[in-house]
Amino acid sequence: MSKNLYITATEPQSGKSAVALGVMQLLLRDIRKVAFFRPIISERVDGGRDHDVNLLLTHFNLDIPYEDTFAYTLAEARELINNGESAVLMENILNKYKALEAKYDFVLCEGTDFRGKDAAFEFDLNASIAANLGCPALLIASGRDKSEEELLSTTQLTVDSMEEKGLDVFATVINRAEKNVDHAKIAENLKCKVNCSQPMAVYVIPEEEGLGNPTVKDVQKWLEAEVIYGADRLEAVVEDFVVAAMQIGNFLDYVENGSMVITPGDREDIILTALASRLSGSFADISGVLLTGGLKPSENVQRLIEGWSGAPLPILSVKGHTYQTTQKLAELYGRIDPEDLRKVSLALGTFESHVNSEELGKRLIDRKSSKVTPKMFEYNLVEKAKSHRMRIVLPEGECDRVLRAAEIILRRNVCELFILGDEASVKAKVSELGLDLSGAHFVDPKSSDKLDEYAQAYFEARKHKGILLEDARDRMLDATYFATMMVHKDDADGMVSGALNTTAHTIRPAFEFIKTKPTASIVSSVFLMCMKDRVHVYGDCAVNPNPKAEQLAEIAIGSAETARIFGVEPRVAMLSYSTGSSGKGADVDRVKEAVALAKEKAPQLALEGPLQFDAAIDPGVAATKLPGSEVAGKATVFIFPDLNTGNNTYKAVQRSSGAVAIGPVLQGLNKPVNDLSRGCTIPDIVNTVAITAIQAQAEKGLI
Template sequence: METKSLYISSLEPSAGSLIVTMGLMELLKRKLGNVAFFRPIIADSEEKDHDIDFVLEKYDLDMRYSQSYGYTVHEVETMIADNRLNELIESLIVQFKALEKNYDFVLIEGLNQASFTQSLDFDINLIIAKNIGSPLAVVLKGKDKSLKEVVDEIAIETDVIKNAGCSHFANFVNRVDEKVLNELSKIKQIIPTYYLPEVPELDTPTVNEIMNKLNCMLVLGEQKDLKRVVKHSKIAAMKLENFLEHIEDGDLIIVPGDRADIVVGAIATVQSRNHPNIACLLLTGGMTPSKVIKDLFTGYNEFPMPILSVNEDTYQTAVRVSDVPATINVNSERKIALAMGLFSKNVDVKNIEEKITSVSSSTITPMMFEYGLFERARSNRKKIVLPESNDERILRATEILLRRNVVDIVLLGDKDEIEHKVASLGLDLSNVEIINPQKSELTNIFINEFYELRRKKGLTLEAAKDAMTHVSYFGTMMVHMGYADGMVSGAIHTTGDTIRPALQIIKTKPGISTVSSLFFMCLDTKVLVYGDCAVNQDPNANELAQIAISSADTAKMFGIDPKVAMLSYSTGSSGHGEDVEKVREATKVVIEKRPDILIEGPIQYDAAIDEKVGKKKLPNSEIAGKANIFIFPDLNTGNNTYKAVQRSSNAVAIGPVLQGLNKPVNDLSRGCLVADIINTVAITVIQAQENNKG
């Protein structure tokens, strides 16, 4: 039976319902573009409900906030006290049915039972779920509970749901102690049950959460540093030399704003490799560092940590800091990655996906495409080498990728330097592999292999030694010799620095002599492929044909059924000239070499993408108006077009993705964002997976 809704319910606060909601929502958004989120009851508050606000923004749901909830706790308790429970349920059914009619799937999150008064002696979530006909996913809190307590709680909930006549979808037991977790995994349950371990960081506030809750002023530092986790808070009342003996990694130091000695000393610890890394300085009493001190710190190329200021005194501030709850917000990329990695590692996502819905969608949103990348990468993890470990964006992307459990990463560089930079940024890369090309035992192996590969081309042994001092060559050799499955570079190197070693070492696939690139252009409801927009300046007809063939094969690799448009300034036989003839000849080459590829050319962009125009200009074409792969005649046209579409339509441009090589190596733009690096690494993993199949 097809399931088009699911009701997430918990009895206790802080059970981790939002993490389950996020995991299921991400699963749904991989497959469906039209998903609704509904909370039948929300807490009494003047502020918007946190979970609704988070889910609507994070998952870009096409619905208004007012559609996403039914009643407040006060309204529900009043209606029940007035014997109007049936009226309450009927109203919620009407709201739910409206969502069910207009959306492919409705994910429902109940309010934990502890949020209601003791006078409500029944599980309101159970009654609502039963009446709207939605299966129940129960979230239980395992923190500080023994094995017996967890097992008994599962059994009780299972019996209650069965006796109520509800459909019991699954149990999620969050925040389980490590010792209990090992024993629980041995116990078979009738209902699918998933156990997620306690992860302290998810229950720890960030600097940003403390700043917002206390309404602090950011004195020095950058927004990116506000993502640091605050593991402890400490009041600095001692002299500097004594204070330094008590600091730990992740400390929030609370200190009066006129204690210049502590301020300067704290900053010095972040620069030193001999001291722990402080998360933040919080200055009290409304006092900020003098101009002389500020001038000292603004002289840094990168300021090492944030400094906040509040008006309250030190004692009041310390009390308020201790009361700040840990939350997950839309900008909490590190926590979100950690939570989703935790979910995917401990939950049988494929089993849930098979049960949850058989609905399919022809729509492909950017989010569906990106989440699909993560899931495919995770299904068969590969090892990707990132040579540019001295770039902060690479380190931040590495942390997100490792937390999401989608890939194994190798960073190239000096271990001590990388670890110091990672610590100073407040990141956690404890699971990353670091190789120093200057000291690695692989270096001599790579030198000899490179020399053998290129000596007939005139390469000397000395030149081979010199090449291996460059991280791009070293990383490429790792891929060539199987020490890594792929490489991503280009954040600080040119495209030539990335492609040249690949051409010399990895070489092109059989039958392909042209390395080219494409961009996945993620529009609101579909994904298009643009090629070549980054590598070949003015390809001839044969090269253009190879770009088309490679682009079609790459698109198919990512679930896109290729319909190729060979673009020109004229359509069909209407135009003539050297440029048009090149495109016409390239189209013929593709048809001869790969008759399995649906292709049309020459064709103008409007005729390729718009069905009305396509039918008018090429009425008998299978491609006109339906193309999803657009091959540009030269780099000038391709590069300008992809940027114009990206900027004018808010499309997400993922790439450039290199194609035609024997093993995957991908290039980054030097202006790339952390998200671009993450997507490119995931794409490289999928290319490596497909390579292994071949």
């Protein structure tokens, strides 16, 4: 098994950090413990963390002390080499690397940033380090502003040179390629020619403006600008900079989508025109306004702006004059910050779309770890959801978090999305947030041609409860009811709601007309508990307060099936305060009865009970309390005797161990409907949508 990889570029701004993100995600899918190591980092003027180290440590929650992730700064390395101490440099780099290698299953290394004045020096330095560490190399060649012929010739020369230095060029990624480049031609003609242990993989990733261009937040941080208005809109992408020094009528001719307007702070006419153009459907959507000279609008103009429901775009202020500011901006380029979830997701989605992850993984890894980390599990959720794209409906189109999550879902190609709400209002919010939801289907229940059909269907399903047709129509104007009916009528495959709505409002429509499966008498739930190196399934922690023995048996069988769907081998522990026959009492007897019923209904299922939690999870305790059990000590599915026990236990484990709790995942319904917490995060929504899509795949027999 290859235990390391060295990612190196050939010039600055090659998109190296985006590729490193993609490779790290690929590795974490199959390997439990992956370290990130940069032998040489660039100096930070502000003394902060190295950008790429901070990005990967933060995004992937890598448990590595920052000081262990690098050996030297570029200036320190250059000084050692100039003083004839190259051996000391390499020895200390090796020591740092070996310390990580001893603790981790794989070490992903990344080379220098090529931001120094001597690119040849950095190229030789990276090649020497990679060779001494025994790392296969993944070369990143920038395709920016290069023709097809230039790309082929310069990259082939680089590959040849790296091989002549003794490197195994494992793969080459042509990143930021121009749109007209023939990907297939490059992949066919670019080859290793000098020292090939195996054919070199070649991938071409086109220029993605959302990654290459800075955001307003990047501008703000680069210039240390003050945010006057629009602090919640700093994620907008800046396509270009327009200096406004002419009259309004002429200035507007130069404004394009994504333009950032640079103007002195006392040009109130330009400021107000920029704001008005952002609100107008007749002009391009500018990304923001940058005021120079340390000047700000007059008090009356500030009152006018503040009188809007919210400034429609961000306005920044800097002390420098206009020329000085534009000169400094010329050195700015787009960077991926770990807190910029949108950009991180775009980077990962772009990598996945153009790099054959399976091929790359097979080339690099010839065995898989049996351990499953939270990142592995979340990655596998998305991969499984993508395997058969299902149709998921989101009824809360007015929720910012839902819309932001929807953009990530679409970029990752997780599923097909239907977003409900007043179409004009939803699209206005999408524009306000600066999102790209062009791949989504927007549905307004009140103007849908399905409204009458759905109202009639609801009336037929509920007329025995005294519902009138006009009541049914009113009910279908509720987005949650409309979305649930879409699933019921097979116009969608699953629904996710609850970011704004209560649990009761989310699942009540499903109880009313989707109903339970023929094999289920109740709806129950599980939480997927992502521990440090494994995934457990806890049920029922959200729905049924005091299940009877028959219901407990049903929850156990349903939870085992849910575990199987999500790749967890089900070994079911029916929990109680007693193990085996050691205890007595009505609660223990109920669990015993549930165990007998479950074994009768599913004799093939690995199931044991009653078990105390320690006997279910700890092999040492199991060997004493219930020796010879196929479940005790190695359970993966834990069935709690009541809601009080289950809910408190999952929260205690989540908070005390740092486990990631995904759920509740509802089970027992004829079609998948899932509830979000009203405090859910954007990743929570993405995960729940992926889960719902996988449940829909299982419902249709696709997995």
